[in-house]
Amino acid sequence: MYRTNSKSFSWDLYSWLIIIIYLLLQIIRWPLLPQFMDIYYHFLTAWGFIQANGYSGWDFWQYAPFGRIHIYPPFFHIILAILMKLGINKIILAKIFESITPTLFLIALWHFIRRIYDERLAFFVMLAFSSSFSFCLSLINHIPATLAFLIGLLAFEQLFRQNPLRSLLLLTLCFYTHIGISWFFALSFIFYGLLNKQYRKKCIIIFTAAFILSLPILFKQLIGVRFINNLGLSLNERYILQIKIVDYVLAFFGLLVVFKGGKRYILFLSLFLASFIFIIYPYRFFSAEGYFPIILLSALFMYNLYEKVHKICLSVILALFILFLSPTVSMNRVPDENRITYKLNITDSSFMGMLFARGQTIWYPKDYLSAARLVKDNSQEHDIVYSSLNIAGMALSAIAERGTANALFPEIGPCRQFDPFSVAKIIVFTRLDDSQTIKRIVSFYKLVNIGENKLFILYKNPSCNVKVNQNKASVSFWAIMLIGCIFVFLFCSAQFKNFDKNI
Secondary structure, eight states, rough: OOOOOOOOHHHHHHHHHHHHHHHHHHHHHHHGGSSHHHHHHHHHHHHHHHTTTTOEEEEEESTTTOOEEEOOOOOOHHHHHHHHHHTOOOOHHHHHHHHHHHHHHHHHHHHHHHHHSOOHHHHHHHHHEEEEEHHHHHHOOOOOHHHHHHHHHHHHHHHTOHHHHHHHHHHHHTTTOOOOHOOOOOOOHHHHHHHHHHHHHHHHHHHHHHHHHHHHHHHHHHHGGBSSSSGGGGGTTGEEEEHHHHHHHHHHOOOOHHHHHHHGHHHHHHHHHHHGGGGGGGHHHHOOOOHHHHHHHHHHHHHHHHHHHHHHHHHHHHHHHHHTTTEEEEEOTTTTSSEEEEEESSSSOOHHHHHHOOOOOOHHHHHHHHHEEEEEESSSSEEEEEEESHHHHHHHHHHTTTTTTSSTTTBBBSOOOOOOOHHHHHEETTSSSSSSHHHHHHHHHHHHEEEEEEEEEEETTOOOOOOOOOOOSSHHHHHHHHHHHHHHHHHHHHHHOOOOOOO
């Protein structure tokens, strides 16, 4: 552990000011939340677990009635299922998770850097975080990934506390929380062990043991690989990028500081090398989860620069530039056209994006809730919903607690092809759909109109008797509770130690 004689109160105060500002800005955005589609997938999956009475390795709640293999790590869905069984409103849960989870990550990151290095570097990390609105949005939108980030940081913290058992348990939990982030931290452990002889044995043992304990979910994911198409590139993520010009320049000089610093900053280099696991998803590599080491490296350069010149005015200038400007080159694909556009956005910082509530929302409570009520009133528990707009089918099914013939994450297709209109009791069209197309479908399937609002037109298929083909749990909630108790017992019984002062 490396510490300076900085005035900790001042630097800590500035760091907490940044954290509190982002929490307040997120609370101000409360009416826009939930703003991203993934949360509806998570709620529907949690509902599927409740129906199965535990973890199900078969996704019967999407692409119903045939379903598909389920490879998503279950930790977040188990948490949601427990909270939903307690009767907590799903929309309130979504708003809370999207508000609180990013803040918890920031607190964990600040605490982690502060304990390993010092208060001043922790402040510069908080400042560097303020540069990228796209990374900030990823923390809000990808909640399991954010939780896995938090858990991974805690795993490293326990490693430096000389508590390998806790580190092992947390890295294992990471594998049961998010596919990509777990491997990011697993590789970080490997690189750190290879680059730091003192920790080599511990890192290899922790990784190996975590890998063995994670074999059940890893084996499931391995089986599912053959059902994956294009590894997500069909989502056009390669055409949606935000490149932070200044940040990458600062991060480059931060890498030079790493190499000059010897063993002191091996952790930053390890995280940077591990981040290349995201390169197959260009958006996530440049603009979301893979951007995390860039934050650390750019903060390290600013920290090093401040130590050399000792000018408060320099910190003020950097802070103002990052908080209010932070230029970004954005790349986007024009819908329905084979053309890529580029745009320079001068003010693309997290602070400005949050302050002006940038980012699209798909949550229109009056229309979604009224449509979900129509779905629930005109269907039974195991009936199926289908929408011409995929996310609408997901959202309404999640709110109304019905299976759906739609699906999110289409990289994994259904186990067989089918006609979604023929298996759905409730069919939802949007106001954007062609009216003649709707008329032809309504006439062919003899659908009955049951209601509409500003966004949706809902029909019932009276002749449909197809139901969700519900599977039993692969691991029951009782078994999950037992595993959870063992985890907590082992974690709490592990000896608590102080930080190693020579990482």
